[in-house]
Amino acid sequence: MISVENLYHDYEGKGQYAVNDVSFKIKEGEVFGFLGPSGAGKSTVQNIMTGLLKLQKGSVLYEKKSIKEMKSNFYNDIGVSFEFHNLYLKLTGFENLKYYAGLFDVATKDPMELLEMVALRESAHKRVSDYSKGMKQRIVFARALINNPKILYLDEPTSGLDPATATQIRQLIKNKRDEGCTIFLTTHNMYSADELCDRVAFLNEGKIVAMDTPRNLKMKHGKKAVVVEYIRDEKIEKSMFSLDNEEERLKLNEVIKKNDIQTMHSQEGTLEQTFIKLTGRGLV
């Protein structure tokens, strides 16, 4: 559905690429995670894909049609949620959605329904300047859905949110995924990516360093082992057993049979550990 090939972007034209030979494909209905630390080039790629930034080199194709050829009606089919809130602070939440809806040529959702969906119905007629950060994040997310987009671009949708609000937003993203919406998720939150994405690409210093399903990445770069905590002789013991080694697998069975198991964790690693392993740097 979306094909990005050999994408480059140089902001200052001095040969310092913020995006350097980036290529990937996104299938219809897929949730594609674009992961990397701040400054890795994630938002630049999203901005080129949404036509906000001029395409300098490479190609971005939607159903084989270049972003360069897209007319303004292209925006009827996409929804974009920005990391920064970009709302009219002097308008109410309802007014922000109502006027935004009026800019599209396609049927739009009822602003009040969207506000209900993101639990802002009671604050619908409050000015956005009086909203908390979480409330603003939710309304920006709601705004991205107003035109029933086929493709949803979400830039750090859970950034800086309290756990409850972040969970709520993730659930809404899952709902859109279940409805068949194609989602391009830009984040440095590996937990969100792991939970939501069908595939992820790791972006570091403008280049893709790895791309696969979260499971495959974790399996490929993590340890195939189990850490077990158990009680023996009234003391808590902790041991790691490799699952590749037959002798250790037998030991693990022995421990499970003979002891009171407290905890047991597989060691396939997290996406964050995988990222650190591949790039030598953290995600923030």
Next chain:
Amino acid sequence: MRKLLNLYMQDMKLLLRYSFTWLMLGTILIFLAMYHFLLVDTVEQKQTMYFVDDSAGSIMEIALTSANAEDIVFLNSVQELEELILERETQVGVLFSGTMHEPKFTIIHGETMREENVKLIGAALKNTLMNIAGVNVEPQYTTKFLEERAEPIPQNKMSLPLILTYEVVFFSFFLSAVFIFQEKAEGSTRAYRVTPAGTALYIASKTLVFITKGFVYSLVLLLLTIGPKVNFLLLFPVLALGISLFSFIGMGLATFYKSLSEWMLIGMAVIIISALPIFSIMIPTFSPFYIEWMPSFPVLFSFREILFPSGMDLSRQIFNLIGLNIIAYILCHLIVSKKLMKEGA
């Protein structure tokens, strides 16, 4: 049309929620209060002439008294005259000495008196003297007006074209910048970019909002000053052309700057330069080509002609405004598309 109306409603709400909008509209109340309670239709400045006749037989004093000359006060000594003029600098003193055959007038006045007035007094005194001598001094000239003379503009209404021009030039130019910078600060322009609405609607809705505000402002101002006899059918199109012209200039220029404080220097320079045609209103002989080519010139002169008709043909000024609007819109559209609707372009 639906999208334009929607955007217009949004921008109108935003305008009404900015506190400076109410501050600006409050200026009408201040002006109206001044107009009705402080300014008067005509200002008559009564000037008295103080006269000392130092000639033998006081021939001039006798002649002026018998001619019932108004506003002349006769004094007894030169010292008294000088002391009085020192005290009342706007008044005029005349000392007459010598004889009918060798008259000598000394005009005594404060520093503020214009040379033309001094000469007028001199000529009047000469006429009086010739009348005494029995010489006919009836004027030998006639005045012919090629065009019908316009009604003199009442003093308290003189500032109305200037106020309207400032409403157009200053407010719409300034408001365009305020809207752009507010949206840049909030980031709402970014959200607008990912909709199919486009640049033309963005510019049009803001311009229409400023025109609406201009209409309301002008209607209130003019109905409560000149009254309903103003030719609103001609005024409103000119007002709309003026406001749209300065809105396009304002939006185009503001796009190059990040904040109102960065813009302030160039913005104020544009406003000050745009105010230069005011000198041409004050000094009609002063209208060099560089003033006439300023966008504010046709606006100012059209307003004056519409409010105080003198029979001047406005079609040239209106065509100028239409031409300037077309150029300004094209430039504004290009700049806003390239610089505001794209990032890093």
